[in-house]
Amino acid sequence: MLTFGQPVLDRRQILAKALWIGIWLVFLASPVRDLVTAERSGAATLLGSLGLAAFVACYLSLVFRYTVRVLDWRVVYVSFAAQLTLAVLLALAFGTNWLGLFVYVSVSAGAVLPLRYAVRVIPAVTAVQVAVGLRTDSLQDLLGNLAVLSLLIGFAMSGVRQLIRTTVQLRQARATVAQLAANEERLRLARDLHDLLGHSLSLITLKSELAGRMLPAHPEKAAKEVADIEQVSRQALVDVREAVSGYRRRTLAGELAGARTALTAAGIDADVPLQAPDGLPDEQGEAALAWALREAVTNVVRHSSARRCTVAFTARQTLAGPVLELSVEDDGTGGSGAAPGNGLTGLTERVEAVGGTLEAGPAGPAGSAGARGFRLTARVPLSGTAIGSPS
Numbered sequence: 001m002l003t004f005g006q007p008v009l010d011r012r013q014i015l016a017k018a019l020w021i022g023i024w025l026v027f028l029a030s031p032v033r034d035l036v037t038a039e040r041s042g043a044a045t046l047l048g049s050l051g052l053a054a055f056v057a058c059y060l061s062l063v064f065r066y067t068v069r070v071l072d073w074r075v076v077y078v079s080f081a082a083q084l085t086l087a088v089l090l091a092l093a094f095g096t097n098w099l100g101l102f103v104y105v106s107v108s109a110g111a112v113l114p115l116r117y118a119v120r121v122i123p124a125v126t127a128v129q130v131a132v133g134l135r136t137d138s139l140q141d142l143l144g145n146l147a148v149l150s151l152l153i154g155f156a157m158s159g160v161r162q163l164i165r166t167t168v169q170l171r172q173a174r175a176t177v178a179q180l181a182a183n184e185e186r187l188r189l190a191r192d193l194h195d196l197l198g199h200s201l202s203l204i205t206l207k208s209e210l211a212g213r214m215l216p217a218h219p220e221k222a223a224k225e226v227a228d229i230e231q232v233s234r235q236a237l238v239d240v241r242e243a244v245s246g247y248r249r250r251t252l253a254g255e256l257a258g259a260r261t262a263l264t265a266a267g268i269d270a271d272v273p274l275q276a277p278d279g280l281p282d283e284q285g286e287a288a289l290a291w292a293l294r295e296a297v298t299n300v301v302r303h304s305s306a307r308r309c310t311v312a313f314t315a316r317q318t319l320a321g322p323v324l325e326l327s328v329e330d331d332g333t334g335g336s337g338a339a340p341g342n343g344l345t346g347l348t349e350r351v352e353a354v355g356g357t358l359e360a361g362p363a364g365p366a367g368s369a370g371a372r373g374f375r376l377t378a379r380v381p382l383s384g385t386a387i388g389s390p391s
Contacts, residue, residue, distance in 0.1 A: 024107075025056065027100055031090070034097040044093075051090050055101060058083035062108045076112055083108060084125065091132045099146050102129035106154030111161050122154035193240075200236035204229050250290035252276035256311070259297040263309050266301045268330075271310040279315065281324055284354045285380040289326050292358065292378035295347050296328035304332025304374060315382070322382040323356070329363050329375040347378075356380035 035048050058079045087101040102125055109121040126147050133146070211225035253276045263270035280286050293311065300309050309330045316323050344360055351358045356379050363373030 027103065028052070028056070030097045030100055031094070034094060038094075048090065048094055051086055055083060055086040055090065055104075058086065059104050059108055063111045080105075080108055080112065084128070088128065088132060091129075092135070096133065096136050099129060099133050102126070102132075103146065103150050103153055106150040107157050110154040110157030110159075115158060115162060118154070118158045122151060122158070125154070126150045196239045197236060200232050200239070203232050204236075207232070250287045250294070252280065252286055252290050252293065255290040255293045255297075259293060259311060262297055262301055268300065268306055269308040271308065273311060273313065277313040277315070277324070279324070279382060281354075281380045281382050285324075285356070285382075288351045288354045288356060289324065289378055289380050291350055292326055292347055292376065293328065295343050296376040299343070299374075299376075300328070300330045300332065304330045306330035306332030306373070316379070320381075323379040324382055326378045326380075327375060328377075329373060331363070331373045333372070333374075344376075351378050351380065354380055 031048075031052055035045055035052070040048075062076065062079050062083070084105050087098075087105050090101060091098040105125045106122050109118050109125060113121055129150055130147050207225045207229045211222040211229070214222040214225065256272055256274075256276060260270050260272045263272070281289070297309070297311075300306055309328065312327045312329075314325045314327070316325055344358075348358045358379075359375075359377045361375065363375040
């Protein structure tokens with residue numbers, strides 16, 4: 001599959017791009033028909049065929065190789081100048097049927113040249129086309145047909161080129177942001193490990209050396225130092241376990257970003273908040289909502305065949321106290337919710353463990369024949385106390 005805004009990577013993508021570009025060569029039917037049907041000498045027909053082949057080669061080399069990235073501008077300028085020269089010579093030599101070549105010159109200018117040059121070159125190419133065509137056609141006919149076509153298609157290709165390059169830049173920026181985030185996380189991990197273990201390991205080293213020196217003459221003091229080493233080691237182990245638990249903790253911010261990525265990759269229109277809401281529950285409650293969001297989005301991607309998925313947070317006041325409600329709804333094939341799978345069962349237990357509730361079922365009204373979609377709703381108390389089912 002040919003990916004928009006990305007260079008081709010394999011033979012299949014090269015073929016797809018060649019077919020896409022080659023489709024537009026159908027507009028060369030007029031000069032080809034002129035070569036075949038017009039009464040000319042064999043030498044003129046041969047020269048015309050060679051000139052047309054060279055023109056097509058220049059056009060394909062420009063739009064196939066240099067639309068996304070240009071490494072050598074000299075090659076671009078020489079190829080474009082050769083293409084324009086061939087269009088002028090062939091149109092002058094063979095007549096009106098060859099004026100369509102200037103449309104391809106405008107396309108090349110819009111697809112390859114920088115925007116500040118393209119906005120000048122495209123009208124200039126159109127002016128040359130009109131000047132050459134005035135030898136045989138009226139100005140009104142030229143302006144009403146080929147001239148307008150050259151301008152419109154040329155500027156359209158310039159817009160497409162800008163869109164492609166913007167897409168490439170966005171992909172590169174996204175990759176850069178991801179790399180910077182990974183580097184920042186590595187630095188944070190290294191800093192935290194240093195803060196956690198640096199002092200403890202240094203103390204263990206000093207006490208080990210001290211115990212070693214005391215051992216022959218003062219075994220009682222050495223034993224005390226060894227006991228201190230054991231205590232420091234146990235505390236260091238507790239600190240490391242707490243730190244690792246913090247790294248493994250699910251957060252709503254992380255799961256929202258993952259949900260957007262997963263839904264978009266699956267071709268589902270994702271209506272997902274950009275950030276977590278204010279006033280989150282405690283650490284366990286936030287983790288329960290994060291797991292609920294992860295499980296719901298996974299089910300949407302794998303089983304729903306949905307085209308759209310909406311994620312929403314709502315703070316509610318119930319008789320049992322304030323709760324934060326997470327709702328994940330899709331427009332897919334839906335389900336009865338009567339026989340939940342292992343994922344929903346485990347999720348229900350996780351949410352109930354923090355005093356919350358979980359509901360899952362069809363998004364449409366109960367009993368409606370045309371009901372589509374599925375909705376998962378998880379409610380977690382905003383206070384540290386457990387609550388029952390909201391009324």
